[in-house]
Amino acid sequence: MVERMITPLLTLLLGCAEEAPVYGVSFGGERLPVVDMHLHQGEWNLIPESTRRFLASRFPAPLGLIAESTAEGSLNAEGVLEQLDEAGVIQGALFAVYAPRTVGVATNEYVAEQVLVDPERLFGLGSLRLDDWNNNAEAQLADLAATLEKPGFIGIKLAHAHQHVRLDDPRFDALWSLAAATGKPVYLHTGSSPFPNTAQDAAYTDPAYFEPIIAAYPDAQFILGHLGYDFINKEVGALDTCVELAARYENVWLEPSALGSAGSDPTGANLLTAYSAMKGAGVLDRVVYGSDGPQSPGFVAEYLERSLAAMEGAGYTAEEARAVLSLNFAAVFGVEPAPL
Amino acid sequence: MSPLSLLLVVAVSAPALAERPPPNPDPRPMGPPDPHLDALAGASEVGDWAVSLETGFPFFGARGQVALPWMGLNAVGSVNSALFTDTWALGGVSRRWVDTHRVVLSGEILVGGTIRSGDLSRRGPASQTTLRLARGHGRIVPALTLSSRHVLLTDVQEIQTAEGDIVERSRSIAWSPVASFDVGVGVCPGFAVSAGLDVPWFDPPGFSLPGAHINLIVGGWK
Amino acid sequence: MSRLPLLLLSLSPLLGCVNSRTQWVEVTVTTELIAPEGLSAPVYGEWNHTWSGEGELRVPLLPFEDFAADGPGVVSTTLLVPLDGVEGLTLYAWMDLDGDGLHCAPGVTDEPAGLGEALPFPATEADVTLSLEAPCLGAEALWDGG
Structure with a gap:
């Protein structure tokens, strides 16, 4: 009832006029399609209380007072698609998440439903619980394997710091083998995290701890999310480690999401450093664009703008930007290149 | 106590301590009441009353005032809610401090309680001190309102220790000021409307979105 | 039925003075840290709620407080542990052999770790024995289901 009254008022105040979306961005004199590989959705009541408070406090007041309705308006597929339309992003990938201590749970089943809202534009990355692996590994692996068979599922999402699992944990051979056998890349959160209860020690955040697994599974593709960014101190963190790993291992991909947001990198200097480092290392054929949206209204579009500015600042050519914004996504996940 | 609060305490209590002021050299003209002026100025003339109903974003609420027969005081009751989630129920007194043809300035002190539900829930006894500045009499009344709202938060920890159970209380005060600018228009005797902009600050120093509202105002007279 | 009690009940949240x-x-935990023979170095770790959350x-x-000791042996720690929404008290610790x-x-393979539950809990006094014998494993890898 309250939401029914508030939504029209918000719409009126925020001026959300309906316009036909225009896909793609202009860069270097060319029109380029954009795919956002890092998007979240889920249900507010599957986020732990401490994180709900954290998120609510970061919404512009008074939207934090109605955090649940504010969040759920943008955390379902329809809300995500609205943000993609606003940003001109043609396709996006939704993450399942099993991190009950920190960012909460977005189940594989939920993601599967959301992907079906627009299967031409939405993909899914499945995930699995790691918190009772010694007793529950087989069931979790079976569920993940079944999920990866579902329409639209193109990869696996893990977040060691959020899931409280060391990056060098030796118990997950079967998981890496599954990724290699199915050809589904594994996305890994790297770096610290601002969320309550995150495991912030280096063993959980520093991708250097993951190198033995990268080396042991050359047929599995690993995407190092956030480039090891230090979200606590707003510093580049393990950027050099990530870039060096990508330079040394052909099965390492890089994804510069979230680190360049207005909150995490107010001046944009760190995102520029990151894009410059990736270009300097000659690994732009393995950089995949993502935002980590939707976070807040307008975030997906804003993050894309900041990323384009960083690429421009780092001297990217239109072809390099095209690779980062869409072609590398198609390459790593084995899908058709995105249309404009 | 904030400087604004102190100022308003002095403003409201001073008449009670001092001699009755001399007659206003520029008295309010006789005639029908100005409920919109009364409501926007925050205090009515003796015998008058005003009730306003507010709707908008983020605030919804109702406020009533009735002039008391002594010291120029008005009794005020107010229920106000942001998005039906952050609700303040307050009562207290107001008084016109300055009242000329050009300007009406009033001060107001209310006390009561507040309760906020949701993920940022909180509750506790609350106070609100308000300064209202309105242009003098006329069919159209612009008005500026500055409110300083405080809530006393008491957190209780019940601790089992080897020596027995102990209870510890920690207290803090949360501040949420609001500034509003209104323009009220008298529609007919005893009935008016106003529209305004709000600049709330819910949980300083975090950013708050501005808001807007419409008031329906009715008033009576002696 | 009088409406007054109902009115007071509905107003009670507003009149309530307590925010939370x-x-x-407050529990004093006696911890016995047992290390492999011949090993002695500072020990670090975390106190965990054994279980938290619902559904x-x-x-x-769920770690909630750091732990530190000069080395193997018996140490006493006094902790203030919340009881709302959590259960149990478990210590995870590891020995910092290289300081x-x-x-x-990366490259270090011999720093032993252990996990143990403090009992009884909740209580004002509890005991836990921790055998530091699993090299390089995190608390999650040592968790066997409680």
Whole structure:
């Protein structure tokens, strides 16, 4: 009832006029399609209380007072698609998440439903619980394997710091083998995290701890999310480690999401450093664009703008930007290149 | 106590301590009441009353005032809610401090309680001190309102220790000021409307979105 | 029925003076740290709620306070532990053999760790024995289901 009254008022105040979306961005004199590989959705009541408070406090007041309705308006597929339309992003990938201590749970089943809202534009990355692996590994692996068979599922999402699992944990051979056998890349959160209860020690955040697994599974593709960014101190963190790993291992991909947001990198200097480092290392054929949206209204579009500015600042050519914004996504996940 | 609060305490209590002021050299003209002026100025003339109903974003609420027969005081009751989630129920007194043809300035002190539900829930006894500045009499009344709202938060920890159970209380005060600018228009005797902009600050120093509202105002007279 | 009690009941949240009320226990834990023979170095770790959350968010081992000791042996620690929404008290610790402050930095393979539950809990006194014998494993890898 309250939401029914508030939504029209918000719409009126925020001026959300309906316009036909225009896909793609202009860069270097060319029109380029954009795919956002890092998007979240889920249900507010599957986020732990401490994180709900954290998120609510970061919404512009008074939207934090109605955090649940504010969040759920943008955390379902329809809300995500609205943000993609606003940003001109043609396709996006939704993450399942099993991190009950920190960012909460977005189940594989939920993601599967959301992907079906627009299967031409939405993909899914499945995930699995790691918190009772010694007793529950087989069931979790079976569920993940079944999920990866579902329409639209193109990869696996893990977040060691959020899931409280060391990056060098030796118990997950079967998981890496599954990724290699199915050809589904594994996305890994790297770096610290601002969320309550995150495991912030280096063993959980520093991708250097993951190198033995990268080396042991050359047929599995690993995407190092956030480039090891230090979200606590707003510093580049393990950027050099990530870039060096990508330079040394052909099965390492890089994804510069979230680190360049207005909150995490107010001046944009760190995102520029990151894009410059990736270009300097000659690994732009393995950089995949993502935002980590939707976070807040307008975030997906804003993050894309900041990323384009960083690429421009780092001297990217239109072809390099095209690779980062869409072609590398198609390459790593084995899908058709995105249309404009 | 904030400087604004102190100022308003002095403003409201001073008449009670001092001699009755001399007659206003520029008295309010006789005639029908100005409920919109009364409501926007925050205090009515003796015998008058005003009730306003507010709707908008983020605030919804109702406020009533009735002039008391002594010291120029008005009794005020107010229920106000942001998005039906952050609700303040307050009562207290107001008084016109300055009242000329050009300007009406009033001060107001209310006390009561507040309760906020949701993920940022909180509750506790609350106070609100308000300064209202309105242009003098006329069919159209612009008005500026500055409110300083405080809530006393008491957190209780019940601790089992080897020596027995102990209870510890920690207290803090949360501040949420609001500034509003209104323009009220008298529609007919005893009935008016106003529209305004709000600049709330819910949980300083975090950013708050501005808001807007419409008031329906009715008033009576002696 | 009089409407007054109902009115007072509905107004009671507004009139209530307490913002939050939480329950805690101050527990003194006697910890026996057992290391492999011949090893002695500072020990670090975390105190965990053994369980927290409900439903899909129910999860073992939620760290809430750091632990440190000069080395193997018996140490006594006094903790203030919340009781709302959590259960149990479990200690995870590891021995910093190379003194770098990191548990098994890349290339290091010998720093032993252990996990143990403090009992009884909740209580004002509890005991836990921790055998530091699993090299380079995190608390999650040592969790066997409680």
